[in-house]
Amino acid sequence: MLARSRKNGRPAQNYRDHVLGSTRLALARAREMLRYYRGDRGLELETAVCRGSLYSDLGKLSEPNQRCLADGSQQRLPLIHTDAGTQALFQGGEREAAILANSHHGWLPNVREELRYGFRAPVSYSCPDSVGYEEQRCWEETCDDTDARLEDYQRLHLRLLGNEAGPAPTMTAQPAFSGLLRRLGLSCVVDGDRTDASGKLPLSAANCRWEERQAALDHYVSGLSEGSEARRALRRQVYDCCRKGPLPPVLATCAGACGTGKTTAGMASGLRLAIAHRLRHIAVVLPRISIIQQSVDTYRRILTLPGERPEDVVGEYHHEVELQRVGAYWNQPIILTTSVQFFETVLAASATRLRKLQQLPGSVVFIDEAHAALPPENWALAWDTMKELAADWSCYFLMASGSLSCPWELERIVIEPCVLPDILPLEVRQTAERLENRRVRCRFAGDRPWTYEDLLRETAAASGPRLIVLNTVQSAALVALRLRRAGREVLHLSTALTPGDRKRVIGKVKAKLQAGDQDWYLVATSCVEAGMDFDFGSGFRELAGAMSLLQLEGRTNRNDYRSSAEIVVFRLAVGEGLIGNPGLEVAAKVCREMFAADWFDGSHSRMEISTEALRRETEHYEPDKLQAARLKERRENYPAVEELSRVIKEQTCLAIVDEALKARLRRGEWVSAVDVMRGSVQLWGGKPKQLKLEPVESDSASYYWNRDYDPEFLGYMQGLLLEIEGSAII
Numbered sequence: 001m002l003a004r005s006r007k008n009g010r011p012a013q014n015y016r017d018h019v020l021g022s023t024r025l026a027l028a029r030a031r032e033m034l035r036y037y038r039g040d041r042g043l044e045l046e047t048a049v050c051r052g053s054l055y056s057d058l059g060k061l062s063e064p065n066q067r068c069l070a071d072g073s074q075q076r077l078p079l080i081h082t083d084a085g086t087q088a089l090f091q092g093g094e095r096e097a098a099i100l101a102n103s104h105h106g107w108l109p110n111v112r113e114e115l116r117y118g119f120r121a122p123v124s125y126s127c128p129d130s131v132g133y134e135e136q137r138c139w140e141e142t143c144d145d146t147d148a149r150l151e152d153y154q155r156l157h158l159r160l161l162g163n164e165a166g167p168a169p170t171m172t173a174q175p176a177f178s179g180l181l182r183r184l185g186l187s188c189v190v191d192g193d194r195t196d197a198s199g200k201l202p203l204s205a206a207n208c209r210w211e212e213r214q215a216a217l218d219h220y221v222s223g224l225s226e227g228s229e230a231r232r233a234l235r236r237q238v239y240d241c242c243r244k245g246p247l248p249p250v251l252a253t254c255a256g257a258c259g260t261g262k263t264t265a266g267m268a269s270g271l272r273l274a275i276a277h278r279l280r281h282i283a284v285v286l287p288r289i290s291i292i293q294q295s296v297d298t299y300r301r302i303l304t305l306p307g308e309r310p311e312d313v314v315g316e317y318h319h320e321v322e323l324q325r326v327g328a329y330w331n332q333p334i335i336l337t338t339s340v341q342f343f344e345t346v347l348a349a350s351a352t353r354l355r356k357l358q359q360l361p362g363s364v365v366f367i368d369e370a371h372a373a374l375p376p377e378n379w380a381l382a383w384d385t386m387k388e389l390a391a392d393w394s395c396y397f398l399m400a401s402g403s404l405s406c407p408w409e410l411e412r413i414v415i416e417p418c419v420l421p422d423i424l425p426l427e428v429r430q431t432a433e434r435l436e437n438r439r440v441r442c443r444f445a446g447d448r449p450w451t452y453e454d455l456l457r458e459t460a461a462a463s464g465p466r467l468i469v470l471n472t473v474q475s476a477a478l479v480a481l482r483l484r485r486a487g488r489e490v491l492h493l494s495t496a497l498t499p500g501d502r503k504r505v506i507g508k509v510k511a512k513l514q515a516g517d518q519d520w521y522l523v524a525t526s527c528v529e530a531g532m533d534f535d536f537g538s539g540f541r542e543l544a545g546a547m548s549l550l551q552l553e554g555r556t557n558r559n560d561y562r563s564s565a566e567i568v569v570f571r572l573a574v575g576e577g578l579i580g581n582p583g584l585e586v587a588a589k590v591c592r593e594m595f596a597a598d599w600f601d602g603s604h605s606r607m608e609i610s611t612e613a614l615r616r617e618t619e620h621y622e623p624d625k626l627q628a629a630r631l632k633e634r635r636e637n638y639p640a641v642e643e644l645s646r647v648i649k650e651q652t653c654l655a656i657v658d659e660a661l662k663a664r665l666r667r668g669e670w671v672s673a674v675d676v677m678r679g680s681v682q683l684w685g686g687k688p689k690q691l692k693l694e695p696v697e698s699d700s701a702s703y704y705w706n707r708d709y710d711p712e713f714l715g716y717m718q719g720l721l722l723e724i725e726g727s728a729i730i
Contacts, residue, residue, distance in 0.1 A: 026192030052100030
């Protein structure tokens with residue numbers, strides 16, 4: 001009896017070996033994470049993982065499925081193989097194990113809907129991706145086969161597995177698990193199944209060696225000398241507080257100002273927690289891929305010990321297709337991932353996304369640039385889950401930002417608002433605020449919108465180098481082009497460039513700043529605001545959210561070499577190709593109101609400004625929208641939770657701009673998903689149709705770019721300039 005057919009040169013795998021192998025691996029994952037469990041349902045969870053894994057492939061014993069497996073066919077099995085095991089467990093009273101068996105090749109279901117139908121919800125619900133005659137017939141045949149032969153399959157299963165099969169499903173029903181327990185249990189089952197099926201164990205990672213990495217970090221920080229004496233003294237003070245002060249509790253903040261070394265200080269706190277509590281991972285969560293790429297280089301250089309491979313010490317996870325290529329593991333001691341990947345994994349329904357979640361218990365989670373981690377409507381359920389991870393699974397969360405907003409203090413978002421302790425003493429934060437108020441100030445230019453000519457004139461009069469941040473890719477590209485046509489030295493940075501081209505532009509920016517060049521401009525979008533180690537002489541920001549403005553302060557006079565610097569906030573005149581961003585209207589309105597109410601006059605801390613801005617913005621949301629994901633979680637509707645918990649709501653796609661990559665794809669050559677990502681730009685979902693782009697495949701979310709692409713300056717906007725300047729409608 002087979003569990004898997006021969007595939008890609010691997011021989012077929014028999015049922016006994018696969019079931020027992022995957023169950024042993026699933027149990028190993030469960031027992032490892034349960035070492036960090038503080039709750040009272042550990043044995044139930046371990047049992048559900050074991051039983052769900054043992055019975056997950058029961059339906060493969062059907063005669064039609066065995067014929068298909070023996071033939072070595074690459075077609076899908078004729079009968080849905082999860083139904084038989086799900087029914088055996090459910091009818092035996094093992095509801096939680098049945099959920100895991102039912103979900104291990106798909107997603108956590110709408111549990112109440114499944115229970116209503118006895119885990120036989122209609123095919124339109126069970127197979128939502130492509131429901132048609134074939135799916136309906138397959139579902140009906142599966143149900144008929146299971147109902148007729150379930151006892152036969154159970155007897156055969158017990159005979160094949162012998163004493164290792166465990167008892168037949170007859171457990172007394174237990175209280176329902178929380179959503180987090182179900183996700184963690186499914187993570188173990190999925191990882192056990194896929195690891196055994198692949199025949200490849202995860203790549204071995206380095207040992208934690210936290211004390212040695214702490215010493216390496218201390219050595220690195222002791223050699224830093226950038227910035228004014230006041231700035232260096234403040235950074236040393238911040239680092240010493242995190243390195244030697246009281247250990248942080250399970251939920252804490254680090255509200256130091258921009259440029260005060262929170263990245264190294266936060267890692268120092270993380271290392272201390274990992275040492276004190278014998279934790280297994282430090283996860284650094286950042287809002288943007290560009291920040292992760294520069295942070296990975298820094299952490300690998302600092303924290304890799306002699307004889308280690310850097311990629312075994314610091315793991316980089318920031319794109320779903322790349323995760324699928326290298327294996328979905330958070331198994332290195334130090335993990336860097338995006339807030340999109342982190343929160344969409346923690347609240348996922350998809351088995352593929354959840355596979356790596358079992359690595360999270362026993363971790364420090366350092367959410368850097370936390371103000372940009374989530375949109376307001378995502379915080380309610382995310383906060384509940386973070387509290388459960390902290391209370392029950394030995395996770396320690398540290399939220400850091402130079403403009404930290406505090407959604408956990410707002411009653412419109414959380415059920416029980418609270419104030420979290422900060423790892424920096426009040427006097428240190430006050431010192432940082434005084435230095436910030438002297439270092440940079442913000443000024444609103446007034447309600448009259450600026451034209452191209454206004455922008456050229458005002459920026460020319462400012463001290464250099466100059467940073468201009470606009471709200472759309474199109475506006476940034478056009479302003480950069482006009483500045484260059486006016487004879488200015490200009491660089492442009494936005495998502496109009498591929499990831500590799502953006503990285504090269506960032507390198508050029510840093511080189512010019514380090515060389516002390518003064519009379520030049522960087523025109524960019526919000527991708528420069530968080531985490532970039534830039535130090536400009538003056539800043540100009542199109543009116544947007546207050547938190548974006550505060551983040552820009554960290555890119556202006558960052559190292560405090562200048563006596564002071566100014567950021568000018570202006571409204572942009574729409575027309576002549578310049579366009580607004582409707583998604584920022586509420587945030588911009590709130591920011592304008594706060595300028596009118598003197599919130600930026602230096603009398604309020606950055607945390608107070610950010611939290612007030614968030615409070616005002618949430619007043620524009622319907623309460624049901626802020627609580628929608630939490631309500632679906634309580635109703636056990638996990639697919640709806642996954643959809644509502646998406647961090648980026650807008651649909652996007654890839655447009656391939658690299659000519660060599662296009663040629664390979666047109667020839668039908670195999671191309672890795674990472675190469676596709678590196679040779680592409682990201683477009684909003686409606687653009688391919690509007691621009692008449694050709695899809696790579698008929699059902700693909702990737703397209704061939706059919707216009708000019710400029711890797712050095714304007715990226716894909718180079719191919720749209722004539723259309724934009726001619727009609728101003730693209």
